[in-house]
Amino acid sequence: MTHKKDTWFTVIVIAAILAAFTVADFFNEERLFSATENRVLTSRPQFSIQTFLDGSFAKDYENYVTDQFVSRDKWIRVKTGADILMQKKLIGGVYLCSDDYLIEYHEPADYPSSMQEEKLALLKTLVDRWDAKVMLVPTADNILTDKLPANAIYLDERAFLDRAEEVLGADACIDVYGMLAEHSGEDIYYRTDHHWTSLGAYYGYLAWAQANNMEPYDYAVDKMQTVSTDFYGTLQAKTGTAGRADNIRIFPETLKRPVKVTYDFSVQKTGIYEESYLDTRNQYGYFLDDNHPFIEISTGYRNEKSLFILKDSYANCLIPLLKPHYGKIYVMDLRYFNGSLFPFMETYAEQGNMDVLVLYNCIHFLEDFRYFQ
């Protein structure tokens, strides 16, 4: 008799699970947007005879029910938890590393030497024409190697940078790799985001000053100011793990003088930091208002010299540190610029005494660096 009862019990439990989620899903409200995934979820597709017959309705509808399934975020957490339990170290293209670090995985085969040579040749033209300095920042996987899982694969950026020095000449290159490697025990990269921290940028700044034979400004590392204690970056979103919140810190010295920042030739601001981003998921946008095609900064320092930066988002937290050295800083994101670069730069160089700096992390450089002369 107990056997029969047990049998019924099992069948009822299974049926109940299916029924419960079916009914719950039926009453589940449709979400337009998933904050955890940071994307618009598929919404109910329009039915038409044609989309039904060619099968596209079926496909869209399946995406729709999966995207809108009840408690979607919780299911995803269960799955990630199971993966971690199975000792998986690479989740969503991100390594789960020791000390709660999340470090992005870059497949070396995606950055073949042909690609490296092509990008370096393009950069060489720019360096030769403008006598530019080049700062290619290594990504966390190359510097925090002791935190990576055993035998983890990463692109050898040391080798790439050595090659860059051969192509561009040692004078053009700023050795930020060596500087960061020396400080690899400090918080120079965020735990949950792919960027370097303000402290990491500070060491980049020291390397920059050294390469330019300049006396660095006296920023006090022990007086850094914390502006956020709950930053969860892109890597946390990619893995769907809980993650340990990062702090965002800045050097208070960068707030000393009033600055004038002009975004995209139109919007004027009086600060280089944008508080409003600290209430969003994209807290790194705090630095220089996230991404802009072109920014002009009047630093408030009396200085005849100007600096023209071609950059990725790694530069955003380093640029504030450069203020004392220049009267004007021009910041350009080449991803948004389709015109001829050199004539455009010329119009700023004419105003006299302009330095040029190329600042990318190695990966962004290989993926995104391009321009038309």
Add this chain to the structure above:
Amino acid sequence: MIFSSVLFLFRFLPIFLLCYYLVPGRAKNIVLLAGSLIFYAWGEPVYILLMLFSILSDYIHGILIGRFRGRKAAKRLLVSSIVINLLLLGFFKYADFLIGLINTASGASIPLLKLPLPIGISFYTFQTMSYTIDVYRGEAKVQRNFLDFAVFVTMFPQLIAGPIVKYRQVEEDLHLRKPDIEQIRRGAMRFIVGLAKKVLLANNLGQLWNMIAAMDYSEISGLTAWLGILAFAFQIYFDFSGYSDMAIGLGDCMGFHFPENFKYPYISASVTEFWRRWHITLSSWFKEYVYIPLGGNRKGLARQIFNILVVWMLTGIWHGAGINFLLWGLWFALFLILEKLFLGKILRAVPPMLGRIYTWLVVIVGWVLFELPSFDAILGYLRAMFGQNGVLFIDRRGMYLNAEYSILFALAVIGSTPLVSRLSAGLAQAKSGGAIALRRVLEKVLPAALLLLSIAYIVEASYNPFLYFRF
């Protein structure tokens, strides 16, 4: 629609089962037919006409063959039924393959048809052929009830990936079936186990294989290559046998008794044994309807070898229209013939472990032929596997992947042996109070846990964080 989807588990299945259990006796077949047609039409709205044509054709052929049984006309009708089925299959599955062959051989450039393959056509044409052949042979009664016959062909559990059910195996079930609660429980469990095999093991190992298959074979280490093809070997086994489990389980829930399709093939100690354990319903179909009619082993050794070659070429291209599938079939034919000639005797004399290693090697190399589409890829991959591509056999990537997937592989190895089912059988027989208590808890907890975990993996499959703040 596939079983391992939110749509099937939380839309189709609950609604279908509710209707199915609510309607009385004979009406159940109407619900089953309607459900199956909706299931098929969901992905293939146009090709449903093809399936209906196939049903009608063999329904009529069956009746006519029955009427003329014993006369010459019956034979002609049988030939007509088989030709129609093979033409359907040939046209939709092999036309482009043949056109391609003709083009390469003659230098012509006949345009390809590029028709999408109707889902399940390889399965349902074989099922309907088994019906007309059995009726002709007098091994099955003529089915005059169109509904029952249509249910036999369209039944959604095994419609798209088998097992290939012979008509006489379900003849009685089609008419009358009364599942008791024990069969329903068994079916539900079987379905969940199949779902977990597919979602937890096959899909995840498939990711590893996809990653390695996309690499440059002249640069991968032996270790990586072996991990890749082992991942594929387990992927295809758990995918296919998981699907069969789900089909058999769903059948049980409705009172059907579908034939087994897999019996732990990876523990086989010879290739002959492997094919008695792998995709059993296909091998037995070919054996019954091709190999034995050709004379089997009754007409001398030379004829037997010829018969084996024919059957295995057919088995090969049944799996897909491509030279590599043909090669794959012939590869197995070679070892089956060797085992018939002398190898079998040797294998019976040596410890079974040696036989297993030999079988694994044959099967693994077979999967390389099966899965890689070009000769270059096949040779390149084999070179990597056997350390002939000039790369260190054990490298950093291989060691990393080995660690990353070691638990999954361990679960896959355990899952492809009868270990778990033996343990549970042992537990079921145990008489001690502790064992009984343990069994009762496990029986209640495990299916629910496996089901929930599988759902999590299914929902996560569309997890796709969009990082607009990429920079």
